[in-house]
Amino acid sequence: MAESTSGHSARYSRYSRYPRYGRVEEALRAYRLIAGMWLRASLAYRASFWITTVGNGVTSLLDFVVIAVMFQHTTVLGGWTLPQVAFLYGTSGLTLGLADLLVGSLDQLGQRVRDGSVDTVLVRPAAALAQLGADRFALRRAGRVVQNLLVLGWSLLELRLDWTLPKLLVMAVLVVCGTVIFGSVFVAGAAFQFFATDAAEVQNSVTYGGATMLQYPPSVFARDLVRGAVYGIPLAFVNWLPALYLLGVPDPVGVPGWFRFASPLAALLCATAAGLAWRAGIRSYRSTGS
């Protein structure tokens, strides 16, 4: 009986005429709708919105002040100048900030798994990842993005790079792929919360810890750590490797030259792995009693 989709009552066939929407299109649409709803809700308290947004920007700017102060005593750090380090700082923070703005809410998934409220997401006709990523969408997280853009802008002015078309392209790819890589870590971390509801801490150490690491030149870290960031969790592809090309800095660890342009490949791998982990997480979701 299940295979017959035609030939029964008129009422039934009315529904089989539903247009088929693309999965990705539907997911993005649901994301937009839910995020838009949260955005309107947060703008209802305008003053509080601006205070937290500016506050977030200022707190994250303090990290950069620390780096700048360090350069009062030295002119180079691991062979990198202040504008070069500012480039790393800006790109690391910008990509993490964008990923956090887009899917940072997934951090809270463990709580929703524990109280079983993921149930309600799963009965709506949109991808769960889109709905949960948009849940409690907070534009105030854009504070970090803006602040890092300022630092990046300053570094680019100081560096006076010779912007050829390939360099512009690598710069654009850096922002997109860096965001995808960090976003994948958020998603993978969230997927893990289906199994261990307090796994958010592990994921935070990779995202925030990783982003802090990427603010500094790879040459200041132990070679094994850098290798881990290339071959393990490929955070090096966020900004270190593209920066070697963009800034024309020698490679401190010796990875194949084409790795400097391999960020899209790394991003694709990360996104695929995160997608699979998410799928496994959803399918193992066990809800709560009653």
Next chain:
Amino acid sequence: MAIIEVEDVARTFTVRRKVGRLKRERSEVRAVDGLSFEVVAGEMVGYIGPNGAGKSTTIKMLTGILVPSEGRLRVAGADPSRERVRLARRIGVVFGQRTTLWWDLPLRDSYELARRIYRIEDARYRHNLDRCIELLELGPLLGVPVRQLSLGQRMRGDIAAALLHDPEVLYLDEPTIGLDVISKNRVREFLAEINAEAGTTVLLTTHDLTDIERLCSRVMVIDHGRVVYDGSLEGLHGIGGSERTLVVDLATPQPDPITVPGARVVRMEGPRQWLAFPSADSAAPLVAAIAARYPLVDLSVKEPAIEDVIARMYGGEVGREMEAVSG
């Protein structure tokens, strides 16, 4: 035309239990085990069973929330867990214990968001919403954030939300739990009407046999994860020889149990006496007979508890009679 098909479905959960200080013991619990049934389009089926029998687990598998460990499920021709998103447009779900509305939003905004996510046509949306507002008396509640609604109000709000997109199948998990009598009646009337008019297939779990009595021509009893009875409610009462209880308060304590044909006293306490009579019988002649011979102050009729009905299905122990009455 079966709209819901369940075939040899099982769902196991791994439970980790602390043993001693550090050791943990893993054990498997089969919440649903060898479950099979079919529901025809337009049917309204009561799905009952004791706590932990597997009712909610079944509903969660039918909506695609939980993936079955074994067996095969089809709802409107789709495999719920694999085609969850597509199926979601065609089903409505109400969890008595949990709201599907957006907690911080006024009811109206929740509906508006649902309209857009489900892509409900304007005319259909207006029609369905107006109808729900009228029948569930939601008018004054539309501007209130969900978290400020009372349980009964929220439940009505949830039921409306589940029906805005004209689902073919509606699952209700304990829709009347914790509601007062008036709210219960309103919900029941509404469900009966939706089922009669739109032909919506309804599967509802409940602890309240009155829900079933008023709404469902068919009742399935589940226990230990499998269907142990499938048929009419009368049939269920018939099988176990299930009994209702008439509680009477007399003006003065009587030394002896009341004697009336068709009922027997199972408990006495001062002026109050408990009389058991077959569920299939009407209480009216019984009340008339008692009132004719004793000074009656007050009375009430208690439906048998589901647990009791099920216990009787298995042959029933006599001892449970008293338990059911005092409980």
